[in-house]
Amino acid sequence: MFITFEGLDFCGKTTQANLLEARLRGHPLPGQDAVRPVRFLREPGGTRISERLREILLDRRNLELSETTELMLFAASRAQLVTEVIRPALRAGETVICDRYADSTTVYQGYGRGLDLQAIGHINRLVTDGLVPDITIVVDVDLDEIERRRREAGLASDRMESSGRAFFERVRNGYLELSHKEPDRVVRVNGMESISAVEAAIWQVLQKHSTKSIERISRGAP
Numbered sequence: 001m002f003i004t005f006e007g008l009d010f011c012g013k014t015t016q017a018n019l020l021e022a023r024l025r026g027h028p029l030p031g032q033d034a035v036r037p038v039r040f041l042r043e044p045g046g047t048r049i050s051e052r053l054r055e056i057l058l059d060r061r062n063l064e065l066s067e068t069t070e071l072m073l074f075a076a077s078r079a080q081l082v083t084e085v086i087r088p089a090l091r092a093g094e095t096v097i098c099d100r101y102a103d104s105t106t107v108y109q110g111y112g113r114g115l116d117l118q119a120i121g122h123i124n125r126l127v128t129d130g131l132v133p134d135i136t137i138v139v140d141v142d143l144d145e146i147e148r149r150r151r152e153a154g155l156a157s158d159r160m161e162s163s164g165r166a167f168f169e170r171v172r173n174g175y176l177e178l179s180h181k182e183p184d185r186v187v188r189v190n191g192m193e194s195i196s197a198v199e200a201a202i203w204q205v206l207q208k209h210s211t212k213s214i215e216r217i218s219r220g221a222p
Protein backbone atom coordinates (compact mmCIF):
# COMPACT_ATOMS: atom_id res chain seq x y z
CA MET A 1 0.00 0.00 0.00
CA PHE A 2 1.35 3.38 -1.07
CA ILE A 3 -0.04 6.45 0.71
CA THR A 4 1.00 10.02 -0.05
CA PHE A 5 0.37 13.31 1.75
CA GLU A 6 0.06 16.60 -0.07
CA GLY A 7 -0.76 20.20 0.71
CA LEU A 8 0.71 23.67 1.06
CA ASP A 9 3.76 24.35 3.20
CA PHE A 10 2.49 24.69 6.83
CA CYS A 11 -0.77 22.85 6.14
CA GLY A 12 0.08 20.24 8.78
CA LYS A 13 0.57 17.30 6.42
CA THR A 14 3.91 16.30 7.93
CA THR A 15 2.36 16.15 11.41
CA GLN A 16 -0.44 14.00 10.02
CA ALA A 17 1.89 11.74 8.04
CA ASN A 18 3.91 11.18 11.24
CA LEU A 19 0.77 10.42 13.25
CA LEU A 20 -0.36 7.89 10.67
CA GLU A 21 3.07 6.29 10.65
CA ALA A 22 2.96 5.96 14.45
CA ARG A 23 -0.55 4.48 14.34
CA LEU A 24 0.37 1.94 11.67
CA ARG A 25 3.21 0.65 13.81
CA GLY A 26 0.57 -0.63 16.26
CA HIS A 27 -2.58 -1.15 14.13
CA PRO A 28 -3.10 -2.81 10.76
CA LEU A 29 -4.29 -0.57 7.97
CA PRO A 30 -8.05 -0.83 7.39
CA GLY A 31 -8.54 -3.89 5.19
CA GLN A 32 -5.27 -5.58 6.22
CA ASP A 33 -5.18 -8.40 8.73
CA ALA A 34 -1.78 -7.70 10.29
CA VAL A 35 0.60 -4.88 11.12
CA ARG A 36 3.08 -4.46 8.26
CA PRO A 37 6.43 -2.70 8.26
CA VAL A 38 6.02 1.02 7.52
CA ARG A 39 8.44 3.08 5.48
CA PHE A 40 8.26 6.84 5.94
CA LEU A 41 9.76 9.10 3.27
CA ARG A 42 9.74 12.75 2.36
CA GLU A 43 10.21 14.46 -0.97
CA PRO A 44 12.47 15.85 -2.18
CA GLY A 45 14.88 13.51 -0.42
CA GLY A 46 15.00 9.96 0.91
CA THR A 47 18.16 8.77 -0.83
CA ARG A 48 21.73 10.08 -0.72
CA ILE A 49 21.41 11.54 -4.21
CA SER A 50 17.90 12.92 -3.64
CA GLU A 51 19.04 14.66 -0.43
CA ARG A 52 21.78 16.41 -2.39
CA LEU A 53 19.24 17.56 -4.95
CA ARG A 54 17.04 18.76 -2.07
CA GLU A 55 19.84 21.03 -0.86
CA ILE A 56 20.08 22.66 -4.29
CA LEU A 57 16.30 23.01 -4.58
CA LEU A 58 15.69 24.63 -1.20
CA ASP A 59 18.83 26.76 -0.88
CA ARG A 60 17.75 30.42 -0.82
CA ARG A 61 20.98 31.45 -2.51
CA ASN A 62 20.06 29.57 -5.70
CA LEU A 63 18.02 32.44 -7.09
CA GLU A 64 19.19 31.81 -10.64
CA LEU A 65 17.65 28.29 -10.69
CA SER A 66 15.37 28.36 -13.73
CA GLU A 67 11.81 27.00 -13.54
CA THR A 68 12.63 24.18 -15.93
CA THR A 69 15.76 23.25 -13.99
CA GLU A 70 13.66 23.21 -10.83
CA LEU A 71 11.17 20.85 -12.49
CA MET A 72 13.94 18.54 -13.65
CA LEU A 73 15.64 18.42 -10.26
CA PHE A 74 12.41 17.53 -8.43
CA ALA A 75 11.83 14.88 -11.09
CA ALA A 76 15.37 13.53 -10.79
CA SER A 77 15.10 13.33 -7.02
CA ARG A 78 11.86 11.34 -7.38
CA ALA A 79 13.24 8.99 -10.06
CA GLN A 80 16.00 8.00 -7.68
CA LEU A 81 13.64 7.56 -4.73
CA VAL A 82 11.21 5.37 -6.68
CA THR A 83 13.91 3.07 -8.01
CA GLU A 84 16.08 2.88 -4.94
CA VAL A 85 13.49 2.83 -2.16
CA ILE A 86 9.76 2.94 -2.97
CA ARG A 87 9.51 0.07 -5.47
CA PRO A 88 11.65 -2.33 -3.42
CA ALA A 89 9.75 -1.47 -0.22
CA LEU A 90 6.36 -2.08 -1.87
CA ARG A 91 7.64 -5.31 -3.38
CA ALA A 92 8.66 -6.43 0.12
CA GLY A 93 5.08 -5.86 1.33
CA GLU A 94 5.80 -2.68 3.30
CA THR A 95 3.37 0.19 3.66
CA VAL A 96 4.99 3.29 2.18
CA ILE A 97 4.00 6.73 3.41
CA CYS A 98 5.46 9.57 1.40
CA ASP A 99 5.30 13.22 2.45
CA ARG A 100 4.83 14.72 -1.06
CA TYR A 101 5.15 12.91 -4.39
CA ALA A 102 4.38 13.51 -8.08
CA ASP A 103 1.24 15.62 -7.36
CA SER A 104 3.54 18.23 -5.78
CA THR A 105 5.23 18.65 -9.15
CA THR A 106 1.88 18.90 -10.94
CA VAL A 107 0.63 21.63 -8.64
CA TYR A 108 3.80 23.58 -7.72
CA GLN A 109 5.58 23.51 -11.08
CA GLY A 110 2.43 23.14 -13.23
CA TYR A 111 -0.37 25.15 -11.59
CA GLY A 112 2.01 27.32 -9.55
CA ARG A 113 4.85 28.15 -11.95
CA GLY A 114 2.70 27.71 -15.05
CA LEU A 115 4.81 25.04 -16.77
CA ASP A 116 3.07 22.81 -19.31
CA LEU A 117 0.80 20.37 -17.48
CA GLN A 118 0.87 17.79 -20.24
CA ALA A 119 4.67 17.77 -20.28
CA ILE A 120 4.66 17.41 -16.49
CA GLY A 121 2.28 14.47 -16.82
CA HIS A 122 4.75 12.75 -19.15
CA ILE A 123 7.70 13.52 -16.89
CA ASN A 124 5.85 12.26 -13.81
CA ARG A 125 4.99 9.00 -15.56
CA LEU A 126 8.57 8.58 -16.72
CA VAL A 127 10.25 9.20 -13.37
CA THR A 128 7.75 7.20 -11.33
CA ASP A 129 7.76 4.39 -13.88
CA GLY A 130 3.96 4.65 -13.73
CA LEU A 131 3.82 4.12 -9.96
CA VAL A 132 0.72 5.95 -8.70
CA PRO A 133 -0.20 6.10 -4.99
CA ASP A 134 -3.14 3.98 -3.82
CA ILE A 135 -4.42 6.98 -1.90
CA THR A 136 -3.37 10.63 -1.66
CA ILE A 137 -4.48 12.81 1.23
CA VAL A 138 -4.57 16.55 0.54
CA VAL A 139 -4.56 18.50 3.80
CA ASP A 140 -6.35 21.68 2.76
CA VAL A 141 -5.84 24.94 4.63
CA ASP A 142 -6.69 28.43 3.37
CA LEU A 143 -4.01 31.00 2.61
CA ASP A 144 -4.77 33.30 5.57
CA GLU A 145 -4.26 30.44 7.97
CA ILE A 146 -1.07 29.33 6.18
CA GLU A 147 0.33 32.85 6.51
CA ARG A 148 -0.65 33.01 10.18
CA ARG A 149 1.15 29.71 10.87
CA ARG A 150 4.18 30.82 8.91
CA ARG A 151 4.43 34.04 10.97
CA GLU A 152 3.93 32.13 14.19
CA ALA A 153 6.71 29.66 13.32
CA GLY A 154 8.99 32.66 12.72
CA LEU A 155 11.29 30.55 10.52
CA ALA A 156 13.24 31.94 7.58
CA SER A 157 11.56 30.88 4.33
CA ASP A 158 13.36 28.45 2.01
CA ARG A 159 13.61 29.17 -1.72
CA MET A 160 10.23 27.59 -2.53
CA GLU A 161 8.47 29.22 0.41
CA SER A 162 9.62 32.65 -0.81
CA SER A 163 7.18 32.46 -3.75
CA GLY A 164 4.32 34.96 -3.36
CA ARG A 165 0.71 34.58 -2.23
CA ALA A 166 -0.69 34.36 -5.78
CA PHE A 167 1.61 31.39 -6.41
CA PHE A 168 0.25 29.55 -3.37
CA GLU A 169 -3.35 30.37 -4.37
CA ARG A 170 -2.69 28.63 -7.69
CA VAL A 171 -1.06 25.68 -5.90
CA ARG A 172 -4.05 25.30 -3.58
CA ASN A 173 -6.48 25.43 -6.52
CA GLY A 174 -4.34 22.85 -8.29
CA TYR A 175 -4.78 20.43 -5.40
CA LEU A 176 -8.53 21.02 -5.34
CA GLU A 177 -8.73 20.40 -9.08
CA LEU A 178 -6.81 17.15 -8.74
CA SER A 179 -9.22 15.99 -6.04
CA HIS A 180 -12.11 16.61 -8.47
CA LYS A 181 -10.37 14.94 -11.39
CA GLU A 182 -9.30 11.81 -9.51
CA PRO A 183 -11.78 11.49 -6.63
CA ASP A 184 -11.01 7.81 -6.02
CA ARG A 185 -7.36 8.53 -5.33
CA VAL A 186 -6.98 12.18 -4.27
CA VAL A 187 -9.02 13.02 -1.18
CA ARG A 188 -9.19 16.45 0.43
CA VAL A 189 -9.44 16.68 4.19
CA ASN A 190 -10.16 19.92 6.00
CA GLY A 191 -6.88 20.97 7.60
CA MET A 192 -8.48 23.92 9.43
CA GLU A 193 -9.68 21.59 12.19
CA SER A 194 -7.74 20.39 15.24
CA ILE A 195 -4.87 17.96 14.81
CA SER A 196 -6.88 15.10 16.29
CA ALA A 197 -9.96 15.88 14.16
CA VAL A 198 -7.82 15.86 11.01
CA GLU A 199 -6.20 12.62 12.13
CA ALA A 200 -9.64 11.02 12.60
CA ALA A 201 -10.80 12.28 9.18
CA ILE A 202 -7.74 10.73 7.53
CA TRP A 203 -8.38 7.37 9.23
CA GLN A 204 -11.94 7.49 7.92
CA VAL A 205 -10.67 8.15 4.41
CA LEU A 206 -8.46 5.05 4.69
CA GLN A 207 -11.38 2.98 5.95
CA LYS A 208 -13.59 4.10 3.09
CA HIS A 209 -10.83 3.46 0.59
CA SER A 210 -10.38 -0.08 1.86
CA THR A 211 -14.11 -0.79 1.67
CA LYS A 212 -14.20 0.49 -1.91
CA SER A 213 -11.18 -1.66 -2.87
CA ILE A 214 -12.80 -4.77 -1.40
CA GLU A 215 -16.02 -4.01 -3.32
CA ARG A 216 -14.04 -3.55 -6.53
CA ILE A 217 -12.21 -6.86 -6.05
CA SER A 218 -15.44 -8.75 -5.30
CA ARG A 219 -16.98 -7.30 -8.50
CA GLY A 220 -13.92 -8.59 -10.36
CA ALA A 221 -12.97 -5.07 -11.47
CA PRO A 222 -9.26 -4.22 -11.83
Ligand code: TYD
Nearest residue numbers: 008009010043044074100104105108160161
Ligand atom coordinates in the same frame (compact mmCIF):
# COMPACT_ATOMS: atom_id res chain seq x y z
P1 TYD B 1 9.90 21.05 2.55
O1 TYD B 1 10.73 21.86 3.48
O2 TYD B 1 10.05 19.56 2.55
O3 TYD B 1 8.40 21.51 2.76
P2 TYD B 1 7.12 20.74 3.24
O4 TYD B 1 7.36 20.36 4.67
O5 TYD B 1 6.04 21.75 3.05
O6 TYD B 1 6.96 19.54 2.34
O7 TYD B 1 10.14 21.60 1.09
C1 TYD B 1 9.61 21.09 -0.02
C2 TYD B 1 9.28 22.25 -0.94
O8 TYD B 1 9.41 21.85 -2.30
C3 TYD B 1 7.85 22.71 -0.76
O9 TYD B 1 7.81 24.12 -0.85
C4 TYD B 1 7.14 22.14 -1.96
C5 TYD B 1 8.21 22.07 -3.00
N1 TYD B 1 8.05 21.00 -4.01
C6 TYD B 1 7.81 21.33 -5.34
O10 TYD B 1 7.73 22.52 -5.67
N2 TYD B 1 7.72 20.32 -6.27
C7 TYD B 1 7.86 19.01 -5.93
O11 TYD B 1 7.76 18.12 -6.82
C8 TYD B 1 8.10 18.68 -4.55
C9 TYD B 1 8.26 17.25 -4.11
C10 TYD B 1 8.18 19.71 -3.61
